[in-house]
Amino acid sequence: MNETIILDDTDRRILRQFQAAPDLGTADLAGRAGVTPATCWRRLERMQACGVILAQEAVIDWAALGYAVEVSLRVTLDKTQPRAFDEFLAHAREIPEVLELQTFIGRVDVRLSLIARDMRHYQQLYRDRILVLPHIADIEALMHIARVKSDEALPV
Numbered sequence: 564m565n566e567t568i569i570l571d572d573t574d575r576r577i578l579r580q581f582q583a584a585p586d587l588g589t590a591d592l593a594g595r596a597g598v599t600p601a602t603c604w605r606r607l608e609r610m611q612a613c614g615v616i617l618a619q620e621a622v623i624d625w626a627a628l629g630y631a632v633e634v635s636l637r638v639t640l641d642k643t644q645p646r647a648f649d650e651f652l653a654h655a656r657e658i659p660e661v662l663e664l665q666t667f668i669g670r671v672d673v674r675l676s677l678i679a680r681d682m683r684h685y686q687q688l689y690r691d692r693i694l695v696l697p698h699i700a701d702i703e704a705l706m707h708i709a710r711v712k713s714d715e716a717l718p719v
Contacts, residue, residue: 568613573598575719577606578615582716585619630678632685633707638673640698647698648672658692671703 570578573596580587580595587595593603610616625633640647648666655661655675663676675693679685693702 568610568615570615570719573602574606574610577603578610578717578719581607581616582719625678629680631681632679634677634679634685635705635707636675636677636693637671637703637705638675638696638699639670639701640672641700642672644698650697651699654696658688660688660692 576596577592577598580592584592584595589604589607590600592607593600596603598606607616638651640651644650651673652664652666655664655673658677660677660679661675662678663674665674666672667674677685677688677693679688689704
């Protein structure tokens with residue numbers, strides 16, 4: 564359900580605490596937000612039902628699993644082909660190392676974020692999986708050096 568919801572101060576307090584520690588139980592979350600557990604539970608349920616809270620996710624440190632290289636690929640597609648976007652995105656989704664796909668309006672059509680174990684693995688992925696994607700007119704690779712900020716918490 565995608566209805567607009569008006570958040571009051573209590574909702575915002577609960578969301579701030581929930582964003583900071585999504586793994587807390589309702590009672591602990593309620594204590595931090597200064598509300599009763601029943602109020603906290605009802606408010607969370609309502610925000611989930613209205614689509615404010617979409618999911619709780621595990622954040623995995625890919626480097627700890629041996630993935631040392633992260634690359635952003637900016638792709639311009641051959642837009643003379645009627646299904647260029649759909650076909651490119653369908654094939655790109657099938658590559659397990661592609662973590663994120665974003666589409667844009669402008670010179671760059673798509674950005675892929677992908678990970679690799681090392682440069683040899685990246686070169687193999689690039690040659691065997693990326694360059695064979697359909698409808699690529701131009702591609703630019705940007706090697707990630709450091710993640711300066713990565714935060715999806717909203718200032719509520």
